[in-house]
Amino acid sequence: MKVLGIAGSPRRNGNTDLLLAELLKGAADRGAEVETIILNDLKFILCQHCDACHKTGKCKYDDDMQAIYRKLAAADRVVLASPVQFMGVTAQTKAMIDRCQALWARKYVLNLPPLGNKRWRKGFFISVSAQKKADLFQPSLATVKALFATLDISYAGGLFFPGVDEKGDIIKHPGALKQAYFAGQKLVED
Numbered sequence: 001m002k003v004l005g006i007a008g009s010p011r012r013n014g015n016t017d018l019l020l021a022e023l024l025k026g027a028a029d030r031g032a033e034v035e036t037i038i039l040n041d042l043k044f045i046l047c048q049h050c051d052a053c054h055k056t057g058k059c060k061y062d063d064d065m066q067a068i069y070r071k072l073a074a075a076d077r078v079v080l081a082s083p084v085q086f087m088g089v090t091a092q093t094k095a096m097i098d099r100c101q102a103l104w105a106r107k108y109v110l111n112l113p114p115l116g117n118k119r120w121r122k123g124f125f126i127s128v129s130a131q132k133k134a135d136l137f138q139p140s141l142a143t144v145k146a147l148f149a150t151l152d153i154s155y156a157g158g159l160f161f162p163g164v165d166e167k168g169d170i171i172k173h174p175g176a177l178k179q180a181y182f183a184g185q186k187l188v189e190d
């Protein structure tokens with residue numbers, strides 16, 4: 001069982017990073033092989049909507065996204081972590097999602113499995129926000145669900161913590177890290 005964690009925050013060891021690490025610890029303690037990609041450390045171009053992928057099912061840009069496509073294809077579970085930024089996912093996260101247009105083309109234009117094989121995959125979303133408004137996570141969740149649906153990854157749930165702003169605030173949030181740990185265990189058991 002391979003679990004791929006995708007860290008979408010620009011802030012290292014910030015709130016979503018800590019939650020992601022704890023979730024992956026839970027998964028690893030149940031025997032899963034875990035790996036984390038830090039989007040902010042990677043270099044890839046934004047989707048140019050060139051539609052080259054409509055013919056090949058592949059993105060023509062040979063950059064760090066190519067490794068992400070491979071890691072997504074190898075994963076049984078995908079855990080995406082992004083804080084709310086301007087009511088959506090971070091720019092780093094959205095840039096990766098838009099580059100998955102090549103996988104959308106593979107599925108909807110070429111009628112191929114988006115990740116190249118028919119493995120049963122599950123996805124999980126982690127987010128935090130500074131504010132405590134209602135429906136704060138809905139725009140991000142809609143984007144992430146659209147990604148998972150495109151990649152034939154079934155949405156297995158999420159952890160959402162509002163009112164978390166300063167770096168490390170999540171540590172003071174009662175039970176948050178524990179919830180992440182147990183979510184990681186559950187994600188690889190189901």
Ligand SMILES: Cc1cc2nc3c(=O)[nH]c(=O)nc-3n(C[C@H](O)[C@H](O)[C@H](O)COP(=O)(O)O)c2cc1C
Nearest residue numbers: 009011014015016083085086087129130131164165
């Ligand atoms: C560019 C930017 C935009 C943000 N936009 C929002 C927002 O729209 N709503 C909100 O509640 N918090 C917003 N925040 C606050 C972050 O969601 C919050 O600080 C969070 O704890 C950061 O998580 P991280 O430590 O994982 O990066 C924003 C932060 C930044 C840097």
